[in-house]
Amino acid sequence: MKLSTRAQQISPSATLQAAAMARKLKASGRDVISLTVGEPDFFTPKNIQEKAIESIRDGSASFYTPTDGLPALKKAVQEYFHTSYHLNYELKEIMINPGAKFGLYAAFMALLNTGDEVLIPTPYWVSYSEQVKLADGVPIFVEPFDQKSCKVTPADLEKYRTDKTKVLLMNSPANPTGMIYTKEELTALADYCLAHDLFVVTDDIYSQLVYHGAEFASMVNMRPAMKENTLVITGVSKTYAMTGWRIGFAAGPVKLIHAMSEIQSHSTSNPAAVSQYAAIEALNGSQKEAEKMQETFSKRLDAAYDLVVVLPGFSLVKPQGAFYLFPDVTEAMEKLGYTDVEKFVADILEETGVALVAGTGFGSNRHLRLSYAVSQEAFAKAIGLILEFLTLKK
Ligand SMILES: Cc1ncc(COP(=O)(O)O)c(C=O)c1O
Structure with missing residues (x-):
């Protein structure tokens, strides 16, 4: 074999x-x-554990859920984007994934044709490059000029952009550096992406783990046109100590979310029902x-x-x-x-x-x-x- x-x-x-x-x-x-x-x-906090146990006991966690997630969880995610990003996504612009990691994978599978290039600022989280390759794309590693902050600028991206470049992958706060891009830096990058027709996938999984008054900002918020030009990937893993539950969220253009749902439907069916019930409590319950x-x-x-x-x-x-x-x-x-x-x-x-x-x-x-x-x-x-x-x- x-x-x-x-x-x-x-x-x-x-x-x-x-x-x-x-x-x-x-x-x-x-x-x-x-x-x-x-x-x-x-x-995982007790209140979240309890809701999961309840959903097992009352039988609701026994069954498949819609591929793109339980309506109640999608509503909670919609509310989350409203309060945390000040963005109004329709429910069809949102989906639930079995972990942010699978959301990213489904996104690359839905976005890339053979040979399409994805700009990945270095240093980068280990799975981005491998996922791009799995989707027959080509990871292009962008070295930041500023080796101390490890943040890229439009000038850095311009060195690597070709006519095959399709996507810019962003991750702030970043794994492994913990660095956060400022609004000014993100605005410059957003303008660059809009000018050169680059779609943005932003991995915001650490958005709530920011310290000492630092402010989280996302590419999607930098210009009104970015909402249609960005896929936001996030989830409950890091914020709520729920890595084992495997729940992520994606929000973006309907066409992309629909394609990702088709991919998810034929690969994982739906994220585990019990974990989705737990995630509803994570988002709607006490944040203490x-x-x-x-x-x-x-x-x-x-x-x-x-x-x-x-x-x-x-x-x-x-x-x-x-x-x-x-x-x-x-x-x-x-x-x-x-x-x-x-x-x-x-x-x-x-x-x-x-x-x-x-x-x-x-x-x-x-x-x-x-x-x-x-x-x-x-x-x-x-x-x-x-x-x-x-x-x-x-
Ligand atoms: C940058 C980054 N994105 C995504 C993930 C995966 O998150 P999830 O547990 O929701 O799949 C991780 C986990 O280590 C991560 O560090």
Whole structure:
């Protein structure tokens, strides 16, 4: 049996691979602190759990739902976009997906023909490039001129645009950098996209994890014409500690949402009914727990940043969102004779038991990613071990 060319060209997820390596070492009896996690370390709030249990007990979660989601959840999402984005989407412009990840996949499948190019600012979340390839598109990695902020400008995009460029992928707050684009920066990018007929897919999954007065803004809001020129992808995973439930939302032009629903209907049918009932409560119920988690992340960011910014040879701009730090470790590697960040990260794991993700999967051989979705104590202990590694190795 020979696998398809499509299947063979997919790279494994760097983040899932790093997490698996950490688990393997732990299973062998080693003490491991994993800073690889891409999900909140909290349990889903009780009120959400209870509604899910209710829907199981009263039988409503037993059945298929409409492909594009339960009407009550679509209404809650419509209300969410109204209050958070000040946008009025019709219900037919909204769909529910089994995770934001599948929403992105369905979008690329619906948008791309063979050879269509998608501009992906680097560093980027590991799945974008692989999903574009699965849809027979071509990921084009846009290097930001400003290597400190890691934010792209129209001038950066212009260097990579060809007559095959169809889509710009945006992600702010970003994974892995935690950077947030300002309204001014987004407006310039929106104008560029409108002028060159580039459709925008914006992954806003971290929109509610912003800290210290930073303001989330989305490309879709920057010009009235952007509503028809943008697909917004978001969901409940990160905000409500619901990664395991697999619920995402998409909002955009009717034609695209319809095509994505057709793709979803023939691939997954519908997102799990029980998870949709849970998501209704997440959006309509008390926001107290979500706010508490956001505050905890905000405190953890301060503590984590203070510890990492002083590590010898680590260089870092303080992020304002998500729950990752993405320091440039060129200097630290040079001092210790490393040229390969994967080897650097592998040795840190081997010698200290601290698991990190190498920047390679995000498009950088100079960075590594640390997640602060762990307790402050565990994070501080991990950084102490990394400091020992950096100083003793010299
Ligand atoms: C940038 C980004 N987009 C999307 C996702 C996937 O979200 P979901 O759990 O809703 O599929 C993740 C999860 O790590 C992410 O980091």
